[in-house]
Amino acid sequence: MxxxxxxxxxxxxxxxRSAGLRQxxxxxxxxxxxxxxxxxxxxxxxxxxxxxxxxxxxxNPLLYLVVYTIVFKVIIQSPIERFGLYLxxxxxxxxxxxxxLTAATTSITSNGPLVQKVWFPREILPLASIGANCVTFCFQxxxxxxxxxxxxxxxxxxxxxxxxxxxxxxxxxxxxxGLFLSALxxxxxxxxxxxxxxxxxxxxxxxxIYPYAGQADKLPIGRMAMINPLTPVVTVFxxxxxxxxxxxxxxxxxxxxxxxxxxxxxxxxxxxxxxxVVSMGLLxxxxxxxxxxxxxxxxxx
Amino acid sequence: xxxxxxxAIDVNHVSKQFRSHSEPGKTxxxxxxxxxxxxxxxxxxxxxxxxxxxxxETLGVLGHNGSGKSTLLKCIAGTVRPSxxxxxxxxxxxxxxxxxxxxxxxxxxxxxxxxxxxxxxxxREHVEKIFDDIVEFxxxxxxxxxxxxxxxxxxxxxxxxxxxxNLEPDVLLIDEVLAVGDEAFQRKCIERVxxxxxxxxxxxxxxxxxxxxxxxxxxxxxxxxxxMIHFGDVNEAVTRYRQSLADRGxxxxxxxxxxxxxxxxxxxxxxxxxxxxxxxxxxxxxxxxTITFVASFTTQPQLDYVRARLVxxxxxxxxxxxxxxxxITGGDLDVRQAGGxxxxxxxxxxxxxxxxxxxxxxxxLQSPDEADEYHRIDQKLSFNVSSSSAIGGRxxxxxKLSTDTPLIEG
Numbered sequence: 001m002x003x004x005x006x007x008x009x010x011x012x013x014x015x016x017r018s019a020g021l022r023q024x025x026x027x028x029x030x031x032x033x034x035x036x037x038x039x040x041x042x043x044x045x046x047x048x049x050x051x052x053x054x055x056x057x058x059x060n061p062l063l064y065l066v067v068y069t070i071v072f073k074v075i076i077q078s079p080i081e082r083f084g085l086y087l088x089x090x091x092x093x094x095x096x097x098x099x100x101l102t103a104a105t106t107s108i109t110s111n112g113p114l115v116q117k118v119w120f121p122r123e124i125l126p127l128a129s130i131g132a133n134c135v136t137f138c139f140q141x142x143x144x145x146x147x148x149x150x151x152x153x154x155x156x157x158x159x160x161x162x163x164x165x166x167x168x169x170x171x172x173x174x175x176x177x178g179l180f181l182s183a184l185x186x187x188x189x190x191x192x193x194x195x196x197x198x199x200x201x202x203x204x205x206x207x208x209i210y211p212y213a214g215q216a217d218k219l220p221i222g223r224m225a226m227i228n229p230l231t232p233v234v235t236v237f238x239x240x241x242x243x244x245x246x247x248x249x250x251x252x253x254x255x256x257x258x259x260x261x262x263x264x265x266x267x268x269x270x271x272x273x274x275x276x277v278v279s280m281g282l283l284x285x286x287x288x289x290x291x292x293x294x295x296x297x298x299x300x301x
Numbered sequence: 302x303x304x305x306x307x308x309a310i311d312v313n314h315v316s317k318q319f320r321s322h323s324e325p326g327k328t329x330x331x332x333x334x335x336x337x338x339x340x341x342x343x344x345x346x347x348x349x350x351x352x353x354x355x356x357x358e359t360l361g362v363l364g365h366n367g368s369g370k371s372t373l374l375k376c377i378a379g380t381v382r383p384s385x386x387x388x389x390x391x392x393x394x395x396x397x398x399x400x401x402x403x404x405x406x407x408x409x410x411x412x413x414x415x416x417x418x419x420x421x422x423x424x425r426e427h428v429e430k431i432f433d434d435i436v437e438f439x440x441x442x443x444x445x446x447x448x449x450x451x452x453x454x455x456x457x458x459x460x461x462x463x464x465x466x467n468l469e470p471d472v473l474l475i476d477e478v479l480a481v482g483d484e485a486f487q488r489k490c491i492e493r494v495x496x497x498x499x500x501x502x503x504x505x506x507x508x509x510x511x512x513x514x515x516x517x518x519x520x521x522x523x524x525x526x527x528x529m530i531h532f533g534d535v536n537e538a539v540t541r542y543r544q545s546l547a548d549r550g551x552x553x554x555x556x557x558x559x560x561x562x563x564x565x566x567x568x569x570x571x572x573x574x575x576x577x578x579x580x581x582x583x584x585x586x587x588x589x590x591t592i593t594f595v596a597s598f599t600t601q602p603q604l605d606y607v608r609a610r611l612v613x614x615x616x617x618x619x620x621x622x623x624x625x626x627x628x629i630t631g632g633d634l635d636v637r638q639a640g641g642x643x644x645x646x647x648x649x650x651x652x653x654x655x656x657x658x659x660x661x662x663x664x665x666l667q668s669p670d671e672a673d674e675y676h677r678i679d680q681k682l683s684f685n686v687s688s689s690s691a692i693g694g695r696x697x698x699x700x701k702l703s704t705d706t707p708l709i710e711g
Binding site: 031033034037038041044045048049113114115116117118119120294295296297298299 | 319320375378379380381382396403405407408412415416419420421422424425448
């Protein structure tokens, strides 16, 4: 009572008001503890009741590795050397995007009772799903690093920093789309099913299993493939982690990376910048649409 | 002019319209198939609701099903954006989550307490400080590291209530959850709500129960089809609520019609004072005590006979007895002598057959044919009974035991 008299908190309009971007970001910052708790919850709950538990996080990409290697190396006889490393370096970062986005899309609908009863910045829910997936990503990187160690293969140190903007672009893209889709999924549950199909198409449109060089860049539209913001991200990982210079070959006295484009850092930076602009645009649009759809979330859910 | 300095909740001309699709299609297919047929109507869940709650007050919200109570609560909690108007709240708000809506079944009680606290906008540090209080209040210390999916619904609710009240919010929203848990826990909840009131915190209680409103609230709002038909006095609110139920063809628990009046416009009979007391003036009772319910009343000269009626309820509003003077003596009160003067009537029980609990008494004055009700004072009188025995329930029946097996002397 006395403390209340000393500093009476202000009479504030409550959370559902339509808010600008700055206010939204402030709200999210103020609720950062909730964000962390929800990330924790998602990780704790994910493998509760399963015997292998957290090992599943590592088993999943390992199984992909085995299956794809058999199919593409043994059966189809892909020319890519050390196919497993090539696959993983692209697949993990693609999963960072796709798994996070999938979880984000259903994050609001699956927390229905909570959304109806308590106000908190709703963006926290998709953000938590994506955040939890970031942690998974970090653990899965262990497999990749182990692979590099086993093959005694060094990454391209001079370009290593490029992976950071690449991951940033991936996250911006998944948050932007995640905001939009999570809110839309409340109104149309089809969204989650469409997303499943959409991500399958997206996977094959991204040079993860096949090389970018010699395939995508031969398209008549040339660099059109780069419109897919994940293409520059994945090619950066290929270039840096898979690092084909380790087994570069000489053909007709000319050095070639064989399966990767023989381009310098600038080429990657340029492509990433383009992807960054696209992702940033989608993120702002995501916030804008989220604000619109948020008004009736508590009802429509 | 309202002084905003001591307002805790300001609901300012709030309206909420919903798009009502007869069956809201949740998939594209449903929406497209019904596209032409679907008449999108705006359904007004709330229309221009306008009230304020002062800091430290308890406001009851009464209304029939579908009257907009939940929507109002959601507007205040901030989960629904009003179509028009503004809701403002001072300080931290904590909503009692219906059956622990914020709980995750796979997490333990301990983990859920922290999660729930953070969801309600408190810091982990704060939850840490009051963690022991929460556990103690919930009486779940044995199970606190068990996943809550193994909890019974009562345990769920207890944990939810314990978290919400122990976080010490400035404003507490309670949505018809006081009816969960066993009696002992319910009493504890009510006590806790009382404690809240004593600490000067603000409470908004949404309920179907007029008894709870009368018992706990300072003021009340009555909603009828989204419109606020009353804001203010609690007893008046209960009357309006019952009227609105009656208008909608529901059974009316207690009919508060117009009181019959004499030619001068004054009521024919009026209760003046009511009291509960023991032979020595006691106000606390034990099972087996002598207890007397006293009412004084005045009548108009043209009134000859009056029937007085005593009604007892337990704190949950369950009827225990509804007995009239004529049930006891076979006759009614003759008030022809000394009209205008105060009469008294006393209902006495020599061997109080009630067990541990809180009870409420009501008095009614009516005509001997029971066609007219002159006056009624509903559940203004409350009294506590304590019993030393371990018998459960409300009534101490006078049992005899016979058995063909040997009995061991206790």
